[in-house]
Amino acid sequence: MSRIVYVNGDYLPEEDAKISIFDRGFVMADSVYEVVSVLDGKLIDFDGHLVRLSRSLDALEIGNPLSDDAYLAMFRELVSRNDITDGMIYLQVTRGNPGDRDFAYPPAETPQTVVAFTQSKPGLADSPAARKGWSVVTLPDQRWGRRDIKTTQLLYPSMAKMAAKAKGADDAWLVEDGKVTEGTSNNVYIVKGNKIITRELSHDILHGITRAAVLRLAKEAQMQVEERGFTVEEAQDADEAFVTSASAFVMPVTEIDGAKIGAGTPGKTAARLREIYLDEMRRIAI
Structure with missing residues (x-):
């Protein structure tokens, strides 16, 4: 059928x-x-x-x-x-x-x-990748300047995704002027010293719907959030990293350009955010 x-x-x-x-x-x-x-x-x-x-x-x-x-x-x-x-x-x-x-x-x-x-996608919320974490590589961000508009012109993100796969990674993080913008189809975060750090909203990144919900829930859970850009080196030195999107929800990142993040396993902040996000979304789903 x-x-x-x-x-x-x-x-x-x-x-x-x-x-x-x-x-x-x-x-x-x-x-x-x-x-x-x-x-x-x-x-x-x-x-x-x-x-x-x-x-x-x-x-x-x-x-x-x-x-x-x-x-x-x-x-x-x-x-x-x-x-x-x-x-x-x-x-x-x-x-x-x-x-x-x-x-x-x-x-x-x-x-x-x-x-x-x-x-x-049977079992969408029970992804094995969430228990293992993603590996990512970094690439130059060569997209147009209005990434906040969710248009269908997705050729470069597709090219970046394929370049990541060719290197054995799950995804690519895009870098512009020395700072990480976002993933090929997700918003990106690091955790350092119990503080969640993610790039501030602007024309440079998509205004993620999952991003907004996760940050709201993080603040309600008394987690510290700082919205600013960060470098690849800062991300590699972080305690945790993760991404958010409508289909991946909250996905831990455990390796960036071959460098393990923290212990090289999904961290407790990402795991907790994934749990409370899915619980809340199921509660208010229509």
């Missing part, structure tokens, strides 16, 4: 899903996306993802074609039709199909394209 996907108001078998070759999401990466995790058949931090979707669309002057209630109904329908217990839903909104290729934006009344699909 094939997946049922969503395309502009229709629920279709994935093999029947089609968009125009002139769609600007295809020819210009003129589109934004969100990924929402599903645990126990419920949506994790859904409202936060919709807020960021709206922010990204506004930043690119793309209209938002659906109401929050319509997105929620569509996500729940996809979960139901695909019998998803644990997994993810990918949503993409493009500027639409102008009927030909042109650098200029099409008229404002051009309908946006909306597509969404599920990915089943």
Whole structure:
């Protein structure tokens, strides 16, 4: 049985899903996306993802074609039709199909394209990697300057991910002007002297929905948080390191460029944050 996907108001078998070759999401990466995790058949931090979707669309002057209630109904329908217990839903909104290729934006009344699909990931929250930790390598950050907009132009992060895998690592941390910005698809953190350190929000990094929740929960748990940039050398000398994302949740990092972090095993701060994050997200999931 094939997946049922969503395309502009229709629920279709994935093999029947089609968009125009002139769609600007295809020819210009003129589109934004969100990924929402599903645990126990419920949506994790859904409202936060919709807020960021709206922010990204506004930043690119793309209209938002659906109401929050319509997105929620569509996500729940996809979960139901695909019998998803644990997994993810990918949503993409493009500027639409102008009927030909042109650098200029099409008229404002051009309908946006909306597509969404599920990915089943049984046991998503019980990842063996969380018990082992990731190894990462560092690479120059060569992305465009508006990383706070969650666009679909992901070629360089894909290249960095593949470069990391070629070196036997799980992911890459990107470095600009001597400071770590973020991972290929995640926000990054170190722990030193019981203080969690992560880069401050700006155009340089994605404003992670999981990041916001984890930092809120850390502060509620009386953990110290400092938002500032840090160097690779500082990270290698840290007591712990970890990343956050919608699909990895809180993932320990145990090695950076071959240097073991702390004892070379997942630390207690990352483990505790993963635990309280998953507990809270399951409690408020919709």
